[in-house]
Every structure is written in structure tokens, then in C-alpha cells.
Amino acid sequence: xxxxxxxGVKDAMTTTAVPPTASLMRWVIAATLPGIATMSxxxxxxxxxxxxxxAAFGVALEAAVLRLRQRPIRVALDDxxxxxTGVLLGTSLPPASPWWLxxxxxxxxxxxxxQLYGGLGHNPFNPAxxxxxxxxxxxxxxxxxxxxPQEMLPNDLWAQITGTLPTTQLDSLSGATPLDAFKHxxxxxxxxxxxxxxxxxxxxxxAWQWVALAWLAGGGVLMAKRIISWHIPIAxxxxxxxxxxxxxxxxxxxxxxxxxxxLTGATxxxxxxxxxxxxxxxxxxxxxxxxxxxxxxxxxxxxxxxGYPDAVAFAVLLMNLCxxxxxxxxxxxxxxxxxxxxxxxxxxx
Amino acid sequence: xSNAFDFPGGIYPPExxxxxxxxxxxxxxxxxxxxxxxxxxxxxxATPCVAQGDTVKVGSVIAKREGMVSSALHASISGTVxxxxxxxxxxxxxxxxxxxxxxxxxxxxAEPHALLERLNESGIVGLGGAGFPAHxxxxxxxxxxxxxxxINAAECEPYITADDLTxxxxxxxxxxxxxxxxxxxxxxxIVIGIEDNKPEAIDALxxxxxxxxxxxxxxxxxxxxxxxxxxxxxxxxxxDLNVPSGGLPADVGVLCHNPGTLLAILHAVRDGQPxxxxxxxxxxxxxxQPGNRWVRLGTSVRELLEQTGLNTSELHQVIQGGPMMxxxxxTLDTPVTKLTNCLIAATLxxxxxxxxESPCIRCGECESVCPVALLPQQLHWYARxxxxxxxxxxxxxxxxxxxxxxxxxxxxxxxVVDYREAKxxxxxxxxxxxxxxxxxxxxxxxxxxxxxxxxxxxARKQARQAQQRRPSNTAATNxxxxxxxxxxxxxxxxxxxVKKAEKTLARVAQEDPKQSLDDLEMQLATAQENLxxxxxxxxxxREQQSSEESS
Numbered sequence: 001x002x003x004x005x006x007x008g009v010k011d012a013m014t015t016t017a018v019p020p021t022a023s024l025m026r027w028v029i030a031a032t033l034p035g036i037a038t039m040s041x042x043x044x045x046x047x048x049x050x051x052x053x054x055a056a057f058g059v060a061l062e063a064a065v066l067r068l069r070q071r072p073i074r075v076a077l078d079d080x081x082x083x084x085t086g087v088l089l090g091t092s093l094p095p096a097s098p099w100w101l102x103x104x105x106x107x108x109x110x111x112x113x114x115q116l117y118g119g120l121g122h123n124p125f126n127p128a129x130x131x132x133x134x135x136x137x138x139x140x141x142x143x144x145x146x147x148x149p150q151e152m153l154p155n156d157l158w159a160q161i162t163g164t165l166p167t168t169q170l171d172s173l174s175g176a177t178p179l180d181a182f183k184h185x186x187x188x189x190x191x192x193x194x195x196x197x198x199x200x201x202x203x204x205x206x207a208w209q210w211v212a213l214a215w216l217a218g219g220g221v222l223m224a225k226r227i228i229s230w231h232i233p234i235a236x237x238x239x240x241x242x243x244x245x246x247x248x249x250x251x252x253x254x255x256x257x258x259x260x261x262x263l264t265g266a267t268x269x270x271x272x273x274x275x276x277x278x279x280x281x282x283x284x285x286x287x288x289x290x291x292x293x294x295x296x297x298x299x300x301x302x303x304x305x306x307g308y309p310d311a312v313a314f315a316v317l318l319m320n321l322c323x324x325x326x327x328x329x330x331x332x333x334x335x336x337x338x339x340x341x342x343x344x345x346x347x348x349x
Numbered sequence: 350x351s352n353a354f355d356f357p358g359g360i361y362p363p364e365x366x367x368x369x370x371x372x373x374x375x376x377x378x379x380x381x382x383x384x385x386x387x388x389x390x391x392x393x394x395a396t397p398c399v400a401q402g403d404t405v406k407v408g409s410v411i412a413k414r415e416g417m418v419s420s421a422l423h424a425s426i427s428g429t430v431x432x433x434x435x436x437x438x439x440x441x442x443x444x445x446x447x448x449x450x451x452x453x454x455x456x457x458x459a460e461p462h463a464l465l466e467r468l469n470e471s472g473i474v475g476l477g478g479a480g481f482p483a484h485x486x487x488x489x490x491x492x493x494x495x496x497x498x499x500i501n502a503a504e505c506e507p508y509i510t511a512d513d514l515t516x517x518x519x520x521x522x523x524x525x526x527x528x529x530x531x532x533x534x535x536x537x538x539i540v541i542g543i544e545d546n547k548p549e550a551i552d553a554l555x556x557x558x559x560x561x562x563x564x565x566x567x568x569x570x571x572x573x574x575x576x577x578x579x580x581x582x583x584x585x586x587x588x589d590l591n592v593p594s595g596g597l598p599a600d601v602g603v604l605c606h607n608p609g610t611l612l613a614i615l616h617a618v619r620d621g622q623p624x625x626x627x628x629x630x631x632x633x634x635x636x637x638q639p640g641n642r643w644v645r646l647g648t649s650v651r652e653l654l655e656q657t658g659l660n661t662s663e664l665h666q667v668i669q670g671g672p673m674m675x676x677x678x679x680t681l682d683t684p685v686t687k688l689t690n691c692l693i694a695a696t697l698x699x700x701x702x703x704x705x706e707s708p709c710i711r712c713g714e715c716e717s718v719c720p721v722a723l724l725p726q727q728l729h730w731y732a733r734x735x736x737x738x739x740x741x742x743x744x745x746x747x748x749x750x751x752x753x754x755x756x757x758x759x760x761x762x763x764x765v766v767d768y769r770e771a772k773x774x775x776x777x778x779x780x781x782x783x784x785x786x787x788x789x790x791x792x793x794x795x796x797x798x799x800x801x802x803x804x805x806x807x808a809r810k811q812a813r814q815a816q817q818r819r820p821s822n823t824a825a826t827n828x829x830x831x832x833x834x835x836x837x838x839x840x841x842x843x844x845x846x847v848k849k850a851e852k853t854l855a856r857v858a859q860e861d862p863k864q865s866l867d868d869l870e871m872q873l874a875t876a877q878e879n880l881x882x883x884x885x886x887x888x889x890x891r892e893q894q895s896s897e898e899s900s
Contacts, residue, residue, distance in 0.1 A: 002752030002765055003695075004362055004507065004672040005703040011363040021707050021759045079707060121708030121760075229713060278712040284724055285716065332722045334747045335356060336581060336594040 019227070025080040027227045031218035032087055032273060038214035039091065042149045042207035046096025049161050051087055053099055057106035058086030065115040081120050085109050088128040088273060092266065092313075093135070094145045096154065098163035101142050105131035125320045126280045129313040136313065146177045148201035178205050178264045179309040182256055190253040205264070212263045219272025228276040231285055235292030236271045236299075237262070243300040261300065270295070270312035280320045287323075287330035294319045354589035356582040358718040359574040360753045362507050362673065364546060369632035370510040372640035374518050377629075378656060379446060383425050383647025384439045387412055389687040390480040393419040397438055403430040406449035408623050411438050414469065420482045421472040425625040425645040437684075440647070451621035456529045464533055464618060471617035472624045472687075477501065477607035478670060480688045483614060486606075487533045489599045496602035498536040498564075499587060500527055500611065502543040502550065503571065503578030506671030509691040511628045512608045514641040516543075516550035519612050520557035524566060526611030529618055531564040534604050539566040542587045544573040575673065576751040580605045582720050594747050609690075629685060631657050633694035635664040644685050651681035654694055665697040672700055673752040703761040715754035715764065721747050725754035729764050732771040737778070740771055748772075783868065790871045797878035804885040811889055815896060833894060836887045843880040850876045 007020050019027065040047040062082035066073045076082075089105055109131030117123045136143045147154070159165040176184075178200060185194045222228045244258035261267060266274070275281065275295050282291040295315045302311030388394035395412035405411060405424035412422035424430075424440055427447040431439040454467060465484055473483040489495065500523070504512045516523060527539050539561075543551055551570055558566050569587050571577055581592045583605070590601040598605050609628060616622040625646055632639040637658030644653060650667065668675045670691055685692075693700075715725035723744055731739040745768060754764045850873040 002673050002755040002763070003666075003668055003675070003677065003700050004752075004756060005701075005761065006360075006362075006757050007759075007761070008701040008703060009363050011365070019759060020704065020761065021710055021712075024710075024712070024759055075705070075707070081710075119708065121710050229717075278710050281711070283711050283713055283716065283726060285713070288713070327727065331724060331727075331743065332716075334594065334721045334723050334744045335585065336591050336596070336721070336747060337744060 022079045024227055025084050027225060028222060028273065029080065029084050029087055031222045031227075032091065034214040034218045035211060035269065035273075036087075036091055038211050039095075040152070042203075042211065043095040043147060044150050044152050044154045044157065046094075046147075046154065046157055046160065047091065049157070050093050050095060050097055050102065051090035053102045053161075054090030054093070054106055055083050055086035057103055058082040058089075058110055061106055061110040062115070065111055066119075069115065069119075071119070076119065079120060082110055082114075085114070085127045085131075089131045091269070092128065092132050094143065095147060096157055096160040097142060097145075099161055100163055101135060101139060104138075105135045107131075108134040121279055123279055124323065126274060126277050126316050129274060129316045132313045133317060136308070144180070146180070149203045149207040176200065176204075177309065178208055178260070179303065182260070183303070183309040187254075191256065192253060208265075209263045212268045215268040215272060219268065222272060222276075228272065229285070229288065231288035232275050232281060232292035232295075233271040235289045236275050236296040237267070239293035239296030240267065240299055241296075243297055247300070247304060255304065261303065265303075265310040266312040267299065270299070270316065274312060274316055275319075280316075280323065282323050282326040282330065284327065284330045284332055286332065287326040290326055290330060291319050291323065294322065354586055356577075356579075356585045356720050357722045358720045358753060359576065360718050360756055361573075362575055362756060364573070365507045365632075366510050366513070366546065368634075369508065369630050369639045369641060370513055372638075374514040374628060374641045374643065377642040377644045377648065377653060379442065379444070380426060380645055380648040380652060381442045381444070382431070382439065382649075383442070383645060384437055384649070384684040385411065385422055385425065385647040386437045386684065386686055387422065388436070389422065389646070390420040390474040390482055394436075395419060395422045397433050399430045399433065399438065401430055401433055404428070405430060405440060406447045407625055408449040408451075410470075410623075411440075420474050420480075421470060421623075423472055423623040423625050425647050448622075451617075451623070453621050454618045456532065456618050459618075461533055464529065467618055468614060470623070471613075473610065473613050473617055474624070474687050475607060476609035476613060476627055476687065476690065478674075478688055478690055483606075483610060486604065487530065489597070489604065490534050493597075493599040494602055495534040495536050495599060495604050497538045497540055497588060497604075498527060498531045498534065499584060499598075499603055499605045500539065500541040500608060501578060501580065501583055501605050502541055502547075502554075502608050503583055504547070505544060505573070505575045505578035506673050506675075506691075507575075508632050508693050509630050509671050510632075511630045511641055511690050513547045513550045514630075515608050515612060515628050516547070517553050519608075520550070520553035521560065522615050523608045523611045524554075524557050524561040525619070526613070526615035527566070527606070528561060528564060529614055530604070530606060530611060536564060536604065539564050540587050541566065541568045542577075542583045543568070543570055544577060545570050546573045575753065576720055576749070579720060579749050579751060581749065594744070624687060627685075627687060627689070629653070629689055630691040631694075632691065633667075634696040634699045635660050635694035644689075646686060647684045649681075650678065650683050650685060650689075650692060653685065654681065654692065659694060663696045664694055666695055666700070668693040668695060668700070673756070674750065703763070706762050707760040709760055709762060712759060714757045714759065718753040718757050720751060720753060721749060723748060725764050728771075729762060729767055732767040735771070735774070737771075737775050740775065745771060745775070787868045787871070790868055790875065794871055794875040794878065797875045797882070801878045801882040801885070804882040804889075808885050808889050811893070815892070833887075833890050836883070836890050840880075840883040840887045843876070843883040847873070847876040847880050 036047060036051060059077060059082050063073050063077060066076050086106060089109055093102065109127040113125050113127040113130035114123045156165055181199045219233060223230055240261060241258045244261040247255040248257050275292060282288050298315035298318055299311045302308060302314055393415045396415045397412045399405065399411045406427045407424060409424045410421055411424050414421050426440055426442040427445050428440050428442040431441050454463065456464060465487055468487060469484040474480040475483065502512050502516060531539055541554060554568055558568060571586055576582055577586060580598060584590050584592055584598055584603050590603065592598050593600055613624050626643050628641050629644045630641050631653065636654060639657065667678045667681060669678055669689055670676060672693060709726055709729060711726055719725055727743050728740060728745055731743065748768050750765050750769065752765050758764060
């Protein structure tokens with residue numbers, strides 16, 4: 001009948017408790033700020049417009065669906081989870097994405113992936129990644145439009161956001177991401193030759209590495225504050241580095257180095273901000289380790305052998321699919337129980 | 350003196366023990382009237398054996414033990430019996446405080462059965478909060494070998510300091526009580542488990558340790574962490590033994606007692622004083638003189654709190670027990686019982702109600718604090734869905750209801766409330782299920798009895814016929830083919846099923862002394878009836894065959 005609650009005591013000698021759900025979400029949002037700031041520094045204000053638009057769509061759509069479902073709107077909005085989904089999807093999209101693209105992505109994320117499954121705590125898939133995956137397969141032209149590092153205020157920013165820029169001009173804006181370029185270097189080209197040819201616009205690789213480090217900083221804060229547990233990020237990065245190293249050692253001229261995999265694309269962002277979404281992740285600690293390791297392995301496999309240059313969204317969604325099974329087979333053994341696997345029937349006394 | 354063994358999980362709530370451990374343990378004023386509930390222990394309620402108007406002394410038996418798991422009840426003040434109802438007995442005091450004591454026993458020389466009987470007639474129950482009758486607990490040696498007696502002085506819940514103060518004042522007496530209990534259960538070791546936040550009690554114990562005879566006593570100071578005072582958790586921590594799920598500490602050769610209970614045992618044996626008072630921690634921000642008191646059972650909670658300076662305007666709720674596992678009192682006009690170890694008169698700021706519940710986001714924090722290594726959020730999920738099969742698969746009944754998961758839940762979900770509801774629902778279903786089983790077994794028993802009677806009738810009839818027939822020496826019986834082999838097989842099978850029923854009964858009685866054995870007794874009786882019938886039929890067939898052969 002616990003009358004004492006961690007959030008209600010101020011005199012605890014050792015604070016081990018996590019903050020309440022709502023402030024948990026806000027902490028995660030706050031931890032994205034270094035990443036967003038660094039991205040904006042390198043890729044312009046289009047990053048911020050993405051985030052703001054997606055967040056606004058997120059809150060508006062959540063409120064609208066809650067109204068249709070006749071659920072209390074205020075309480076649900078207060079938990080900031082829709083805001084967080086918006087921020088995460090916004091940062092995943094190419095800078096200065098048109099408003100309608102963001103809108104379609106957020107409808108998939110909030111309405112379909114989250115609310116249609118019952119709202120916060122009930123969605124089997126990571127909402128932001130459902131939105132991202134839908135956009136990636138439906139609008140590949142727009143989703144691969146990563147501009148090279150540029151001015152804070154690009155010339156066509158407004159036209160891009162409003163979607164009024166002629167399609168002919170879109171291509172001229174685009175520059176390959178490091179993962180993109182490496183993916184399409186062709187089998188005949190050796191890795192050393194590829195790098196020697198200076199394949200990327202100036203400063204691209206540096207920009208991506210700085211952004212990755214900014215995500216690492218934000219994620220480190222979340223782990224230190226015990227907002228996220230270490231299991232998923234460490235397992236994911238561990239298996240990713242391990243697999244990348246194995247490939248790299250087997251044929252260094254053919255495969256990318258583990259460091260390249262770690263510091264480009266969405267690896268660190270995904271490890272700390274996407275894979276750690278507790279709702280769609282495995283629940284037990286052992287399950288989380290398997291879940292994280294699975295994501296890391298899938299990222300490398302899809303990046304190396306699959307059709308897409310980056311793979312965090314697909315890897316997370318695929319592992320989301322495995323969560324019910326992981327939960328069933330990763331139940332810890334309660335003290336005093338001889339054996340414990342609820343997956344195996346007929347062991348009850 | 351830390352050690353390597355540990356239980357998983359655990360939390361560090363604020364201790365708030367300073368409020369009540371600063372003053373000495375003193376006697377509360379003698380109440381002018383007491384109300385004694387008939388059920389102050391686990392098991393069956395006691396049966397009143399006094400009537401309105403009877404004069405009683407302190408220690409007079411007013412209600413007797415009913416059934417095996419139950420406990421006697423004694424008058425806690427001298428005076429006149431007021432009302433006797435089906436649930437409680439009230440006594441109006443005469444202010445004399447005249448005692449009726451049992452003759453003192455020298456425990457070193459007394460027979461074990463005399464000591465056991467003394468515990469029984471003194472109404473001693475576990476004073477840690479569960480209230481299991483001490484004489485039943487002591488009888489565990491009939492089925493198990495006990496190696497170690499654990500004194501559970503961890504007292505891990507915030508606020509409570511009753512054991513702490515008991516040990517500071519009565520360390521020698523508690524150890525003597527432990528020696529009595531060790532003698533009763535044949536324990537070779539006594540281990541005291543105490544959290545490191547009670548330095549005065551630890552010092553007192555260290556002093557007392559050297560004089561304690563004859564069983565060696567070991568003091569183990571453990572780090573303060575909730576719920577280290579859970580029986581299973583403490584045994585794991587002190588001895589690195591895992592009490593099996595659904596089993597008792599006795600299954601791993603351990604008996605666990607609380608210091609207050611051991612002191613009460615000593616008082617009952619050495620002084621002949623039955624259980625009529627106990628130490629109660631009175632604490633909380635809404636009283637001005639917190640501390641521990643010797644309180645006569647049946648004293649009104651309101652009276653007690655008012656004596657310690659209750660500030661009614663500040664009072665938000667009174668909690669009986671600790672803030673983690675205790676229950677809020679609905680009314681202050683309720684008596685102190687054998688189970689009341691602590692009363693917290695809390696203000697609103699002190700123990701605020703949790704904020705409104707929000708959806709579970711599966712963060713897993715509950716899992717990391719669970720001392721039993723369960724998956725509280727999965728249990729929450731299935732408890733809300735009333736998926737009982739899943740609940741049992743996720744070991745709901747291993748939950749000790751410590752409340753650590755509720756304490757840390759960022760969504761403020763009252764997890765333990767859900768688990769308790771689910772548990773009582775499933776228990777109810779089990780009782781219903783066994784009812785149907787029991788009826789089936791009764792029917793089977795009746796069938797078996799009728800079959801046996803029929804077989805007897807046949808046997809008599811045949812005997813009569815044989816007597817009449819023998820002189821005439823007829824060949825008519827030859828046509829009846831006797832299936833001797835089939836009957837022999839049936840007889841062997843019936844014999845085996847009797848053996849099996851006997852074994853099951855013995856095993857269940859040993860495993861769980863609380864279990865009702867009616868149904869198993871019935872099944873055994875059925876098997877015995879079947880065996881009798883089979884024996885008769887076989888004997889009859891043999892008779893017939895031999896008569897044929899001789900003819």
C-alpha cells in the first residue's frame with residue numbers, strides 16, 4: 001500500500017529514483033539540444049525549422065486524436081511525449097524539408113503508430129521511426145536531399161519549407177552524405193582509392209562527426225541522470241562496433257572502418273535517442289541487451305548488404321517486432337524459483 | 350562486516366527514524382478501557398471464554414485458541430469484562446493493575462513440550478507484523494531440521510524503531526529468548542541480522558553477545574537498504590540461502606524471529622507473563638512527543654496519540670505499520686493489537702499522496718528495484734488485463750508486496766495495489782476450484798463405499814450358496830469362468846493407489862502446514878474402500894476356483 005513515493009520525498013539520502021514520466025520526456029528533449037544546435041551550425045536553420053514544424057504537428061495531431069478518442073487532452077499533452085516524437089522525427093529529416101513532408105511523417109507517427117494503438121505506453125513500434133520509414137519509402141527524392149554543410153541561412157530556405165521550389169532545382173541542393181557516398185562507390189573501387197578521390201563536398205565528414213559527438217554528449221547526460229538505462233545503447237554500439245570490426249578486418253579495402261560506422265549517419269543518435277524509447281523496447285534487462293545488440297547488428301548488415309545507406313530506422317523497427325518474443329524468453333529467474341521461463345508451459349507447481 | 354551475499358534490487362527511501370529513536374522506551378499510561386479483537390494473529394480467530402460482568406486480572410485468558418493455527422488472548426488490564434461480541438471483547442479497567450501470572454519456568458531444565466505449551470497458553474505470536482502463532486512456528490521441527498535461528502533486527506522500513514529501542518534496552522533478554530527458541534527448534538547457530546543505521550542497538554548486542562549461552566551467537570551488520578528485513582531477503586543476505594518459492598525458511602533449515610517476539614517468549618517462560626503488551630513506535634510530524642512506548646494491547650489509537658501531543662489540525666492520515674507496507678487507518682477509534690508495531694501520525698507535506706497515475710512507459714525501473722527479480726511492469730500489464738494464467742507464469746505469488754516498485758514508478762502507478770487485488774481474486778478462484786474437486790472426491794468416495802458393500806454382500810451370498818451346495822456336489826458352477834488374473838491385477842492397482850494417496854497426504858502435510866487436508870484424507874479413504882472391495886472380490890474368486898478344483 002506504499003504511502004511513500006520517490007517523487008514525494010525530499011529528504012532521501014541517496015537519490016536513485018528516476019524523475020516522473022513527464023519530466024523524463026522533457027529531459028530527453030533537453031538532451032537533444034546539443035545535437036540540434038550542432039546540426040544547425042553545419043547544415044543551416046533548416047534543421048530548426050524541421051524540428052519546430054514537426055513538434056507543432058506532433059502536439060496538434062495528438063490533441064486532435066485525443067479529442068476524437070474522447071480522452072483528456074491536457075493530461076496527455078503534459079507528458080510531452082508527442083513533442084518528443086516531433087523533435088526526434090524533425091532531426092531525422094533532411095534539413096529544410098517541406099512542411100507537407102513533415103506533416104505526412106507526423107501523421108504516420110502520432111496518429112497511426114501511436115494513438116491508433118492506444119496512445120502512450122501502448123505502441124509496439126517507435127512512432128518517430130514509423131514516420132521516418134514511411135517517408136523514406138514513399139518520398140525517396142526528398143528524403144535523400146541532404147545538403148552539404150552550408151551557411152546558417154541558405155538562400156532557398158523559405159521556398160524549400162513551403163514546398164514551392166521547382167523540382168528541377170532540388171537536385172542542385174543535394175550533396176551526398178558520407179554513408180551515401182560510400183554505399184555507391186561501386187565494388188571495383190577500393191576503400192583507399194575512394195577516400196583518396198576526396199568524394200565528398202568540403203567539410204562533410206567533419207560535420208557529421210561533430211554532430212555525432214554532440215549526440216553522444218546528450219546521450220551521456222541521459223545515462224548519467226539515469227533517464228535511460230545503459231543496456232540498450234551499450235549493447236547496440238557494442239554489437240555494431242564488433243560486427244563492423246569483423247568485416248573491416250576481413251577485407252579492409254572493401255568495408256568501412258568501425259569508426260566510420262560509429263561517427264556517421266544516425267548511429268549515436270539512434271543508440272541514445274531512438275533505440276532507448278522504453279515503450280517499444282524489450283522490458284527485462286537481459287531482453288534490453290539482446291534488443292540493443294540486434295539493432296547494432298542489423299544496422300551494419302543493412303548498411304553493408306542492404307539497399308539503403310543508413311539503417312537505424314529499419315533496424316529499430318525490425319527489433320520492435322521481436323520485442324514480444326524477447327519479453328517472453330528473457331524473464332529473469334525470481335529468487336527462490338528453481339527455473340523460470342514463462343515461455344515454457346507446464347512448469348507451474 | 351559487509352558480506353558478499355546479496356538479494357537483487359532494493360531502494361533507499363528516507364529513513365526518518367531519528368524522530369522516534371531519540372527518547373527512551375517507556376511505559377504508556379495504563380488505559381481505563383481496552384478493546385481486544387479476537388483475531389490478532391494469522392489463522393482462525395480465538396473463541397471467547399468469558400462473559401459480560403466477569404472480573405479479570407491482567408493475564409487472565411479471555412479467549413481460547415480455535416483450531417490448529419490460532420492463538421489465545423489474555424486480558425491486558427484488570428477489571429470487568431464489558432461487551433463480548435463475535436469479533437472483540439472489551440474490558441473496563443479498575444485501575445488496580447492486578448496480575449495473574451503463570452508459574453515461572455527454568456528454561457534450561459524444562460522439557461521442550463512444557464516450553465511449547467507455555468508459548469501456546471501465553472498467546473505469543475510474531476510481533477514483526479505477520480502475527481504467526483509462535484508455538485506453531487516452533488513445531489516446525491517435527492517436519493524439518495533447523496540449523497540456524499535468525500534474529501531479524503534489520504527493521505528496514507522507514508520510521509519504525511521498535512526493534513531498535515527493544516534491543517537497546519533488552520539486548521540480554523532478547524538473546525535469552527533466542528536461546529529458548531534455539532533449544533525448542535534444535536538450532537545450532539543464532540545469527541542476528543541488523544542494519545548499520547542502529548549503532549546503539551549494535552553496541553548493546555555486542556555487549557550481550559559474550560554472555561549468551563549455550564548456542565553461539567553471531568552478529569552480522571548489513572548495509573541499510575530496503576527491504577533487507579524481508580525474511581527471504583535477510584536469509585539470502587546473511588546465509589546465502591534461497592528459500593524456495595512457496596516454501597518456508599525451514600526448508601533451508603532456518604527459523605526467523607523478530608527481537609520483540611523473542612523478548613515476549615522470555616517473559617512468558619521466565620516470568621510467566623502472557624502477551625498483554627508490546628512496544629509501539631509512535632511517530633510522525635503530527636505528534637509532538639514521538640518515541641517508543643510499552644502499550645497494553647487493546648489501547649485506543651486515539652488515546653495513545655493524544656497522550657503524545659497529537660496536532661489534529663496538522664494530521665493528514667495515521668498509518669499502522671511502516672510507510673511502505675503499512676495501511677492507513679480509517680478511524681482512530683481502533684485498538685492497538687499484537688500486530689501494531691508502528692503508528693505514524695503523518696502530515697500532508699510529510700507523506701503526500703502520489704500524483705495522478707499516468708500510462709506505463711515500460712521504463713523498467715521497477716524491475717531494477719524488485720528484491721525478488723520479478724518483472725513488475727509485466728505483472729501490472731497482466732493484472733490490469735486480469736490474465737491470470739500469465740500472472741502465475743510471471744510468478745505473481747512470489748511478490749512480497751514490499752512496494753519498492755510503486756516507490757520508484759515514474760508514472761505513479763499503484764503497482765502493489767494491483768498485485769494484491771489480483772492475488773485475492775486468484776485465491777478466491779482456487780478455493781472455488783477446489784470446492785468442485787472436493788465434491789467430486791466425496792462422490793467417488795460414496796461410489797467406492799457402495800461397491801465395497803456390494804462386494805461384501807456378494808461374498809456373503811456366495812458363502813451361503815457354497816454351504817448349501819457342497820453336499821450335493823453339483824457341476825453347475827463349472828460354466829462360470831473365473832477371471833482370476835484380471836482380479837489380481839485390479840487388486841494390485843488398488844493397493845498401489847492407496848500407497849500413492851498415503852504418500853501424497855504425508856508430503857502435502859509436511860510441505861504446507863497451513864493447507865487443509867480434508868480433500869486428501871477423502872481421497873485416501875476412497876482408495877482404501879476400493880482396495881477392500883478388490884480384496885473381497887479376489888478372495889471370493891479364489892474360493893470359487895478352489896471349490897471347482899476340489900470338485
